[in-house]
Amino acid sequence: MEEAAKGKIPFFVLDRPNPMGGEIVEGPMLDPDKTSFVAYFPIPVRYGLTIGELAQFFNSENHIGADLHVIPMRNWHRNYFFESTGIKWVPPSPALRTxxxxxxxxxxxxxxxxxxxxxxxxxxxxxxxxxxxxxxxxxxxxxxxxxxxxxxxxxxxxxxxxxxxxxxxxxxxxxxxxxxxxxxxxxxxxxxxxxxxxxxxxxxxxxxxxxxxxxxxxxxxxxxxxxxxxxxxxxxxxxxxxxxxxxxxxxxx
The missing domain is CATH 3.90.1150.140 (Aspartate Aminotransferase, domain 1)
Structure with a gap:
């Protein structure tokens, strides 16, 4: 998203469910000096946002300034864990099998x-x-x-x-x-x-x-x-x- 902003290229996010729902936040906030490839911005470990919402958060709070377009889901609610969607589970990472x-x-x-x-x-x-x-x-x-x-x-x-x-x-x-x-x-x-x-x-x-x-x-x-x-x-x-x-x-x- 940062590179898209630099190149003035529109950035699109096809939103998808957060497997853990969107209501609960927990954990400590990331120390500002601990940011890395796997810890981009000071937020808690469990942040309770979809990837589209998180993109909006980063774009604004980190002042990225991308031409961001989030395509929202239909019929998703914040209290939904993944099973509530009726969608087949596809591991978002090879290690997250279930x-x-x-x-x-x-x-x-x-x-x-x-x-x-x-x-x-x-x-x-x-x-x-x-x-x-x-x-x-x-x-x-x-x-x-x-x-x-x-x-x-x-x-x-x-x-x-x-x-x-x-x-x-x-x-x-x-x-x-x-x-x-x-x-x-x-x-x-x-x-x-x-x-x-x-x-x-x-x-x-x-x-x-x-x-x-x-x-x-x-x-x-x-x-x-x-x-x-x-x-x-x-x-x-x-x-x-x-x-x-x-x-x-x-x-x-």
């Missing part, structure tokens, strides 16, 4: 840089996590004790084909979604990080969470042992401000 994986992705993916497999190359990537040094039964039990809404946990052994520990047998946890509407994936990621840091401080590299989480303050809170619910609460003011801005770019109710 709709459940897309729901869990924001919180599970951040673990990868810290030495944890997220199931890449298996049939259920982002629906499981593990490492050779993890006791899957202990971690699953610890997570179940948290009573996280819409989630259940079971120990699982798997061999990832890609990412950390590729080709190695990993002991880990399978994440089962029982109610997608109440799942908060970023809270899940914090809970997992807290448990792994506490149980395996020599193996779990908390500092490297910042690469995908994009917020140094949140990583420091995890290192300092701040309870996950308090970390989530610390995001509320920034998320409220972002929510007010993003609403200007809504194309759907």
């Amino acid at each position: 709709t459940k994986g897309s729901i869990l992705y924001p919180g599970i993916e951040i673990l990868q840089a810290s030495g944890v497999s997220v199931g890449r190359g298996t049939q259920t990537p982002f629906e499981e996590f593990g490492a050779p040094w993890i006791d899957g039964e202990a971690v699953a039990a610890a997570l179940d004790e948290r009573h996280l809404p819409g989630l259940r946990f079971e120990s699982k052994s798997f061999i990832p084909i890609g990412g950390p520990h590729s080709g190695e047998r990993c002991s880990g946890v399978s994440v089962r979604v029982t109610d997608r509407f109440v799942v908060r994936s970023m809270r899940l990621g914090l809970e997992i990080a807290e448990i792994l840091q506490r149980l395996y401080p020599k193996d779990f590299d908390t500092d490297k969470l910042v690469g995908l989480l994009g917020n140094a303050g949140t990583v420091q809170q995890i290192k300092d042992g701040v309870p996950p619910e308090k970390i989530v609460a610390s995001w509320s003011d920034a998320l409220a401000s972002f929510d007010q801005v993003r609403r200007k770019y809504y194309l759907y109710k």
Whole structure:
């Protein structure tokens, strides 16, 4: 879109559903100094916009000035998860094979840089996590004790084909979604990080969470042992401000 703006070329976006719906926002805001190819602009990890709405947001808030044209969808509503559309699931990325994986992705993916497999190359990537040094039964039990809404946990052994520990047998946890509407994936990621840091401080590299989480303050809170619910609460003011801005770019109710 930036290059189109430079060349004065009209830029068209054929809009499509956000697999996670368009109502919920969660996670910390991206630190301005952490922008990269995979983290373009300071927004939260889960931003609750379609690609067309996001294009409008970027074009205006980042002052791109492109001649942007968004072709909207018909009959899509903000409370729709992908299954509500009746459309066949086509993976938006080779690793996002299932709709459940897309729901869990924001919180599970951040673990990868810290030495944890997220199931890449298996049939259920982002629906499981593990490492050779993890006791899957202990971690699953610890997570179940948290009573996280819409989630259940079971120990699982798997061999990832890609990412950390590729080709190695990993002991880990399978994440089962029982109610997608109440799942908060970023809270899940914090809970997992807290448990792994506490149980395996020599193996779990908390500092490297910042690469995908994009917020140094949140990583420091995890290192300092701040309870996950308090970390989530610390995001509320920034998320409220972002929510007010993003609403200007809504194309759907």
